[in-house]
Amino acid sequence: MAKEDYRGIWVFAEQQNGKLNDTVLEILAKAQELKAHTGEDISAVLLGKDVRPLAETLFAYGADKVILAEHDALASYSARPYEAAMTQLAEKHKPSIILYGATSLGRDLAPRLMVSLKTGLTADAIDLGFDQDDVFYQTTPAYGGSILAHIVILEARPQMATVRPMMFEPIQPRAGASGEIVAETVSVEPDADYEVLETAPKQDTGDAIEGAQVIVAGGRGIKEETDLETLRELASLLDGKLAASRPLVDNGWLNHDKQIGQSGATVKPRYIFNIAISGSVQYQVGMQNADCIISVNHTKGAPIFDISHYGAVADYRSVIPALVEEIKRRKA
Numbered sequence: 001m002a003k004e005d006y007r008g009i010w011v012f013a014e015q016q017n018g019k020l021n022d023t024v025l026e027i028l029a030k031a032q033e034l035k036a037h038t039g040e041d042i043s044a045v046l047l048g049k050d051v052r053p054l055a056e057t058l059f060a061y062g063a064d065k066v067i068l069a070e071h072d073a074l075a076s077y078s079a080r081p082y083e084a085a086m087t088q089l090a091e092k093h094k095p096s097i098i099l100y101g102a103t104s105l106g107r108d109l110a111p112r113l114m115v116s117l118k119t120g121l122t123a124d125a126i127d128l129g130f131d132q133d134d135v136f137y138q139t140t141p142a143y144g145g146s147i148l149a150h151i152v153i154l155e156a157r158p159q160m161a162t163v164r165p166m167m168f169e170p171i172q173p174r175a176g177a178s179g180e181i182v183a184e185t186v187s188v189e190p191d192a193d194y195e196v197l198e199t200a201p202k203q204d205t206g207d208a209i210e211g212a213q214v215i216v217a218g219g220r221g222i223k224e225e226t227d228l229e230t231l232r233e234l235a236s237l238l239d240g241k242l243a244a245s246r247p248l249v250d251n252g253w254l255n256h257d258k259q260i261g262q263s264g265a266t267v268k269p270r271y272i273f274n275i276a277i278s279g280s281v282q283y284q285v286g287m288q289n290a291d292c293i294i295s296v297n298h299t300k301g302a303p304i305f306d307i308s309h310y311g312a313v314a315d316y317r318s319v320i321p322a323l324v325e326e327i328k329r330r331k332a
């Protein structure tokens with residue numbers, strides 16, 4: 001079949017326990033731009049059980065159609081039944097693009113589809129677009145982050161990518177929006193190799209950096225573990241959270257869930273303070289969409305200053321304690 005015969009932009013509508021993952025709405029927003037270029041419809045592909053009510057949200061946030069497959073074996077995520085269902089749907093409808101959130105579920109499912117559909121997959125895209133030859137590309141850091149590569153899937157279809165969370169802003173919900181629900185029957189069986197015995201919500205310790213409005217992040221330039229306490233104090237005075245670039249996680253000063261970047265979390269706070277962080281591409285992809293970026297680094301040419309709104313070329317050991325004292329004074 002010719003690649004021109006594949007049409008439609010699909011967004012995998014990841015849901016768990018009847019709640020859509022935030023990435024779905026973010027990718028639907030980007031899909032509007034892709035649609036404006038190609039004129040192809042946007043379909044959200046919704047798998048699960050008793051999930052039909054989610055279609056309303058998907059229409060509100062930009063889906064033209066919802067392709068719905070409900071089945072007992074799809075009630076909670078299980079790799080093989082989900083792979084089988086998505087493969088059947090893609091082989092039937094032949095979309096030209098399928099996008100997944102780069103979540104743990106999306107990162108598990110998408111490579112399976114790459115194999116079953118014998119197509120290409122770009123992992124962890126941070127942007128999507130069309131080049132001057134109208135070829136769909138996915139942007140991703142490559143070669144250790146030294147370049148931002150435009151990956152294209154020239155011949156195979158569908159063209160697939162997982163997309164990092166928080167890269168795009170969801171559109172304003174369209175009140176009263178509706179669309180076509182295409183209810184499909186898929187032939188899937190529960191995975192005989194394992195079963196879900198119990199599910200429990202993740203404990204909220206209250207210090208997750210995703211969703212924080214203010215973040216104070218420390219980097220390799222932090223000399224002593226005890227200096228982190230001053231950063232933590234600054235974060236707490238600003239109702240924020242403490243985070244780090246990778247070296248501080250690698251040396252065990254903070255847990256991995258506090259790491260920002262390509263192999264850590266993506267954050268989009270209102271304010272982020274980068275303290276003694278140089279600004280590698282791998283770090284930047286995790287925080288570059290923050291509203292206001294403030295950096296302290298004693299090296300004038302540090303790349304972090306290129307993306308900062310405010311910067312201080314200074315030793316953090318003089319700036320941060322002074323900032324803490326000033327905030328305390330003003331709060332007193």
Ligand SMILES: Cc1cc2nc3c(=O)[nH]c(=O)nc-3n(C[C@H](O)[C@H](O)[C@H](O)COP(=O)(O)OP(=O)(O)OC[C@H]3O[C@@H](n4cnc5c(N)ncnc54)[C@H](O)[C@@H]3O)c2cc1C
Nearest residue numbers: 219220221245246261262263264276278297298299315316
């Ligand atoms: C596949 C891959 C994935 C990766 N994933 C991630 C990731 O998710 N997150 C991540 O962060 N990194 C990641 N990295 C590592 C990344 O390439 C960088 O090595 C790392 O981001 C550097 O961290 P840094 O800026 O804290 O350290 P450095 O680059 O060493 O920068 C330290 C900075 O501190 C400044 N400094 C030193 N002393 C002071 C002082 N007293 N006062 C003020 N400033 C001072 C220096 O001028 C320097 O700019 C990844 C790498 C690879 C290959």
